[in-house]
Amino acid sequence: MLALAAELFAQKGYRATTVREIADAAGILSGSLYHHFDSKESIGDEILSSFVNQVLTNYRAAASAADPRAALEQIVRSTSHTLSQHRAALAMLQHDWSYFATHPRFAYLPKALREIERIWINQLELGKQDGLFRPDLDAKLTYRLLRDVLWIPEQWRRTRGYSTDQVVDGFLRILFDGIAVPADC
Amino acid sequence: MLALAAELFAQKGYRATTVREIADAAGILSGSLYHHFDSKESIGDEILSSFVNQVLTNYRAAASAADPRAALEQIVRSTSHTLSQHRAALAMLQHDWSYFATHPRFAYLPKALREIERIWINQLELGKQDGLFRPDLDAKLTYRLLRDVLWIPEQWRRTRGYSTDQVVDGFLRILFDGIAVPADC
Amino acid sequence: MLALAAELFAQKGYRATTVREIADAAGILSGSLYHHFDSKESIGDEILSSFVNQVLTNYRAAASAADPRAALEQIVRSTSHTLSQHRAALAMLQHDWSYFATHPRFAYLPKALREIERIWINQLELGKQDGLFRPDLDAKLTYRLLRDVLWIPEQWRRTRGYSTDQVVDGFLRILFDGIAVPADC
Amino acid sequence: MLALAAELFAQKGYRATTVREIADAAGILSGSLYHHFDSKESIGDEILSSFVNQVLTNYRAAASAADPRAALEQIVRSTSHTLSQHRAALAMLQHDWSYFATHPRFAYLPKALREIERIWINQLELGKQDGLFRPDLDAKLTYRLLRDVLWIPEQWRRTRGYSTDQVVDGFLRILFDGIAVPADC
DNA sequence: TATGAATGAGGGTTCATTCAT
DNA sequence: CATGAATGAACCCTCATTCAT
Numbered sequence: 001m002l003a004l005a006a007e008l009f010a011q012k013g014y015r016a017t018t019v020r021e022i023a024d025a026a027g028i029l030s031g032s033l034y035h036h037f038d039s040k041e042s043i044g045d046e047i048l049s050s051f052v053n054q055v056l057t058n059y060r061a062a063a064s065a066a067d068p069r070a071a072l073e074q075i076v077r078s079t080s081h082t083l084s085q086h087r088a089a090l091a092m093l094q095h096d097w098s099y100f101a102t103h104p105r106f107a108y109l110p111k112a113l114r115e116i117e118r119i120w121i122n123q124l125e126l127g128k129q130d131g132l133f134r135p136d137l138d139a140k141l142t143y144r145l146l147r148d149v150l151w152i153p154e155q156w157r158r159t160r161g162y163s164t165d166q167v168v169d170g171f172l173r174i175l176f177d178g179i180a181v182p183a184d185c
Numbered sequence: 186m187l188a189l190a191a192e193l194f195a196q197k198g199y200r201a202t203t204v205r206e207i208a209d210a211a212g213i214l215s216g217s218l219y220h221h222f223d224s225k226e227s228i229g230d231e232i233l234s235s236f237v238n239q240v241l242t243n244y245r246a247a248a249s250a251a252d253p254r255a256a257l258e259q260i261v262r263s264t265s266h267t268l269s270q271h272r273a274a275l276a277m278l279q280h281d282w283s284y285f286a287t288h289p290r291f292a293y294l295p296k297a298l299r300e301i302e303r304i305w306i307n308q309l310e311l312g313k314q315d316g317l318f319r320p321d322l323d324a325k326l327t328y329r330l331l332r333d334v335l336w337i338p339e340q341w342r343r344t345r346g347y348s349t350d351q352v353v354d355g356f357l358r359i360l361f362d363g364i365a366v367p368a369d370c
Numbered sequence: 371m372l373a374l375a376a377e378l379f380a381q382k383g384y385r386a387t388t389v390r391e392i393a394d395a396a397g398i399l400s401g402s403l404y405h406h407f408d409s410k411e412s413i414g415d416e417i418l419s420s421f422v423n424q425v426l427t428n429y430r431a432a433a434s435a436a437d438p439r440a441a442l443e444q445i446v447r448s449t450s451h452t453l454s455q456h457r458a459a460l461a462m463l464q465h466d467w468s469y470f471a472t473h474p475r476f477a478y479l480p481k482a483l484r485e486i487e488r489i490w491i492n493q494l495e496l497g498k499q500d501g502l503f504r505p506d507l508d509a510k511l512t513y514r515l516l517r518d519v520l521w522i523p524e525q526w527r528r529t530r531g532y533s534t535d536q537v538v539d540g541f542l543r544i545l546f547d548g549i550a551v552p553a554d555c
Numbered sequence: 556m557l558a559l560a561a562e563l564f565a566q567k568g569y570r571a572t573t574v575r576e577i578a579d580a581a582g583i584l585s586g587s588l589y590h591h592f593d594s595k596e597s598i599g600d601e602i603l604s605s606f607v608n609q610v611l612t613n614y615r616a617a618a619s620a621a622d623p624r625a626a627l628e629q630i631v632r633s634t635s636h637t638l639s640q641h642r643a644a645l646a647m648l649q650h651d652w653s654y655f656a657t658h659p660r661f662a663y664l665p666k667a668l669r670e671i672e673r674i675w676i677n678q679l680e681l682g683k684q685d686g687l688f689r690p691d692l693d694a695k696l697t698y699r700l701l702r703d704v705l706w707i708p709e710q711w712r713r714t715r716g717y718s719t720d721q722v723v724d725g726f727l728r729i730l731f732d733g734i735a736v737p738a739d740c
Numbered sequence: 741t742a743t744g745a746a747t748g749a750g751g752g753t754t755c756a757t758t759c760a761t
Numbered sequence: 762c763a764t765g766a767a768t769g770a771a772c773c774c775t776c777a778t779t780c781a782t
Binding site: 030 | 754757
């Protein structure tokens, strides 16, 4: 039931999906949905909160990895893993972020995003201090760019013909080594 | 007027923005909007089509650069430049892509996106053939990842404290050289 | 100008025609129409009142014809003639009678229709008394049927005082045998 | 519910009647109407299509009557009967014919009218051939006049191919003498 | 005279939600 | 649990009319 709603939210967006569509998909009438959920918001809440909680749990765990590069790798991989289970949640966030960002009920979402940013930047800064990353690396900017790839990007799934692992490996390759042939050395 | 609507569309999404909000922002009544525009759709159309047209023009020009690396650099830089002028259009596309993608009136958008992809992938493939890019580079996958950074990503503007040039340079640095300290050499 | 409006009113109906359409047809903007007319109503007024006035003038004149058959013939012929000059007015009445019938500004229309009915019925009755028309002719019913052909055939239902069968029988009688007393035989 | 809407449509016209008025008459709010009907158009559709279907069914049946006079009588009587059940539909057609005639959703209406005309004219022609009706009877013109009484008296102007005088003379002929061959005399 | 931007009431329609059955 | 009729606010849009220019 929740999965049905999530799928629809992912496809059409949270706001653009009507409760009647959800009910139709479930084979019941719209009024009957309210025996299962308090409101449309509560459906969204359940989908989104379970997602960000899992992300936060993973990120906090990654923060205690051996070194920043390992931490970042763990973050990227766990993100990919979480996303494969919560595709719909990500799609919803992308689609209707401006709605969730301002709606009181979903105030925990911006808060979670801020913590996620903190963790990323922490690890990038640590990597610089440890000499693992370029000393001129701009942590905040880098995070923004990376987040855009790991998060907001519409659908990993749309990249047909690639396994999730292939995608992650490709991303890491570019991330760490770039796409250019190393000068000469 | 168009700019006002664009700004609102960017902030709240095309569908979530009501014509009354646009009219309010313009200091007129909702009905008066229709003196300036045929419909809400036509406002969206004007914003989006002028955007994709500029992008396509630039990309086609870039395709005739000296070499693929120059072409890609020109593509990235022109994208950044176009985006700085059409921030709202990008935000709209991200926000309500599922709507625009299916609405007949906006059928030119998916078409444009396909051409954009073709141009990117062409240059990446050419770069591989010319030995400029890693021979194991996966063009399609790389494009997807890059597009996610250059396109779908929420708002460049949100990256406060950075000039547009800084952001582009940062992106290119990562793109070409990665973030890792080169092995030893 | 008036003719333009009349033509449009006739084609699409008075209410369904917008002032902008009239202005477009006149090659000016909608606001400019108001330098020529006070309101849409006043345009309709001019078209309709000149029509009914001509009809009434003709009917009153016909009432003083030699005999009822001549009077009726004059009525029918003058109606046809007036209609050829005021086609639009008739179309308007047919189209939006329910509107004109209730609008205070057009109160003269129902009044005129009542006078028209009186004149018809008078002549039919006179014809019966003079032995020109079948003695069993129902003047009121006959008028209703004739008016429906010549005028604004309202609704069968409005023919109060007659059962449906009476109406049908009356119609069939006229249809097959006419209203005139058979020549001599 | 349908009957309520039909009554209002008949009184004020289809276009001039608002869904809010229908809802008011039903004692509900305008939005609630959409629980029962897809749209205002679908209400009109149901009213009109059931009407023309019944008419067509009856007319087709009448076409196989013993002789043309019986067929016409059956047509007239069935029309009267159908009309007593679908008064509103007729009023709607009269009122907003120009709308229905052009709206794609109601394209079946002009088509039905054409079949109705074919059936009438067929029987009138057969009656002439069989010597039941005056040999000089103009089938098409006669139908037009009759239809005006029984149906949607459109516009005189629409009777193409006849001069105004021809139309008037034809009308007077029917009016005074009917269409049947005088008994014997 | 003509313009054209603006009005403001009202049009048809959608939709999350409620509730008696 | 499910129904389905009803709500009521909000949606996009239309249109006769006004008025400063």
